[in-house]
Amino acid sequence: MKRKILITGGAGFIGSNVADAYLADGYEVVVVDDLSSGSLENLDSRVKFYQLNICSPALEEIFAREKPDVVNHHAAQISVPYSIENPINDAEINLKGFLNVLQCSVKYGVRKVILISSGGAIYGEAEEYPASENCPLNPLSIYAIHKLTSEYYVRFYQYQYNLTYTILRYANVYGPRQVAQSEAGVVSIFIEKLLHNQAPMLYAYPDEPEGMIRDYVYVKDVVRANVAALDKGDNDVFNIGTGQETTTSFLYRTIAWQLGTDLRPIPGPPRKGDLRRSLLDCSKAFKELGWSPLYTLDAGIRETIEFFKNKESLK
Structure with a gap:
């Protein structure tokens, strides 16, 4: 039986490219996207699509119906200036929305969550250059603060509910x-x-x-990291860039x-x-995920x- 992967934000730029790769590898793919920045034109006809905001209580109905094995969480508000001007709205999507995804994942037996974080923002004006995953975190925007908070959330859900995760901190894709x-x-x-x-x-x-x-990284390289994260990198965090x-x-x-x-x-x-x-220093991804750009x-x-x-x- 094919594994089923639910991708939030899967009609968007990166998420849709990830969906194509999962389909090519034989997985069943479900996409949840409110189309605020994504497009149906990006989706393969084999994808099962739900138009929904991840903050909606109706998200639970999708999890109950689809029962995905893996959740790949790409849905996000991605603009740093917007997050500073609209911090409450940024929190609604990037915090409340993700908590909704985590609650549903625990309730309906999801095996693993792949969380997309930001290597381009979370380190701030980094103390080391290039920044490794061990570099002190110094978020200097609301967007970055919420991405870091999401990382703490998924770690808590692993500790409390044994929900496996992998965090990918993207450079500029x-x-x-x-x-x-x-x-x-x-x-x-x-x-x-x-x-x-x-x-x-x-x-x-x-x-x-x-x-x-x-650090500009091409989307096809980023997609390969998302494929590797399906079976590697459990309960760990990886920079995904070029250095x-x-x-x-x-x-x-x-x-x-x-x-x-x-x-x-x-x-x-x-x-x-x-x-x-x-x-970003991406040597850890090479060693543990077998990934490099x-x-x-x-x-x-x-x-x-x-x-x-x-x-x-x-x-």
Whole structure:
């Protein structure tokens, strides 16, 4: 009998790519998504889909009906500036929603929960660089605080109810299906703007005009980590990134070069919650999950540009 995996936020950018990989490996996939940022276009026809907010009491009915073996929790409010401006709403989704998922998981016999956390935010202005999983946690935004709190929640549920978990702390993920909105979608924002011959905003601190330093990891590599986490990494936490630092300016130049444009970006000030730098040490994932990134930035950007070009040609 095939194992059944329920993916919250599974119609979104990353979740839908994970769903495709699980289907390809022969799993039965159920998706719960309120479509606030996800799209039905992202879903394979074999996916069983429920349009629902994870905060809804009706979530229990889905768990009772489907009885999943594994829950992959991707549903989230992902914008750092939004979390600072709207902390209560961020808590509703990222805390209350996740607690609802955990309560249902315990009640209906879920074997394992894969929690998606944020390596790009949870360490703050890290004391070590690149940041390992043992680096002191210093969340400097509401979003990051709630992601850290979620990690404590799932650890409690393991201690109290013996619910197995794996936590994946993502770096800055990019790739096909990414939505060009909020700071989390900088790659898609740059690509879509340049495809329309429009100059995007490039945010930077005055003393660091090249922009913030980030660790950009391609979505297909992230998907492989989610596959590995099904049977490995029990009750542990792993950074999922590249360990390669990239400034926003370098990222922009890479995209502009591949698109053959010399359009200059518009300089802008940092936004609320913007970290100066973020870079992850992912050696633990290699040792214990057998995972490491395969895509270079050039290769990942190339595939992402092709996706957006094809999308434009269909309009």
